[in-house]
């Protein structure tokens with residue numbers, strides 16, 4: 560840590576995690592997260608109203624915990640960053656209101672930032688400044704994209720994205736089908752460890768030669784999800800027992816295979832030899848292992864933050880905010896508007 564680098568506080572409330580992170584430069588000082596996931600579990604998905612109310616209840620305690628963990632006082636903070644989109648509108652409003660109150664009362668600049676860019680920027684905290692340029696594979700519950708990132712504070716060029724379900728959404732839906740609790744991604748990951756990934760050959764979406772022309776860098780997971788549903792239903796109707804571990808492992812392999820294959824194709828097509836993976840699904844153990852193996856074979860340098868920094872947190876927002884401060888990006892006006900469907904190209908939101 561360089562003394563004198565700005566101390567940036569980041570707030571994340573776009574979905575069901577209330578996150579407050581504190582960084583100085585690229586050094587992570589605190590990463591406090593309170594999750595309302597248990598309150599949504601019985602509904603099988605995130606309920607926006609419940610998430611918003613949980614953010615209101617968790618905001619001040621999480622803020623206090625982050626300051627205590629970092630050993631700093633709010634008065635020491637040099638800038639405040641907050642996720643202003645994309646995400647659930649009511650949930651985003653809680654974080655942006657808190658951030659605006661802090662910015663105003665501390666008289667410090669405010670940065671409304673893009674959640675998706677923050678998923679990419681967080682790796683600064685673990686592996687230092689981002690390679691320029693890099694191909695970023697962004698895989699979360701709501702988004703799946705391949706991006707050409709030159710400067711994460713300014714230039715993100717989308718190369719492709721999912722035409723239907725996000726990768727995380729596919730994990731969550733297949734988990735539900737297999738009777739695993741919400742959120743399903745970590746459950747499928749856990750169960751798949753004991754399964755045979757070659758047991759069932761599930762389809763790899765948008766990988767046929769004709770797809771590789773029109774949708775070379777795009778993804779599709781809804782056909783895979785339907786294929787798993789049909790496979791399970793056929794076995795159930797025949798009265799056969801289903802080996803959940805084999806189905807989970809085979810499904811996971813189909814998702815991960817496509818993600819890694821398309822990421823490396825994007826690296827080849829653009830001549831970029833750095834791949835960065837971010838978002839909740841980047842916590843997946845099989846994705847991390849296969850990406851490491853295939854990147855090494857292809858001579859591509861791989862960067863993936865540790866699992867705790869892949870899923871939603873405030874540190875990623877602070878990491879992007881601190882990069883924006885360092886790059887001299889102008890702060891947002893007080894009174895930022897949240898944008899629930901902010902495109903990944905808008906690094907500053909609101």
Ligand code: KG4
Nearest residue numbers: 699700701727744745839840842843870871
């Ligand atoms: O980035 P994130 O925390 O929130 C969004 O911005 O959406 O991503 C959440 C998604 C969920 O769909 C969750 O099931 C998935 O990431 N996920 C995983 C794993 N951990 C979280 N998917 C597969 N394997 C995991 N280990």
Ligand code: ZN
Nearest residue numbers: 699838839871
């Ligand atoms: Zn996220």
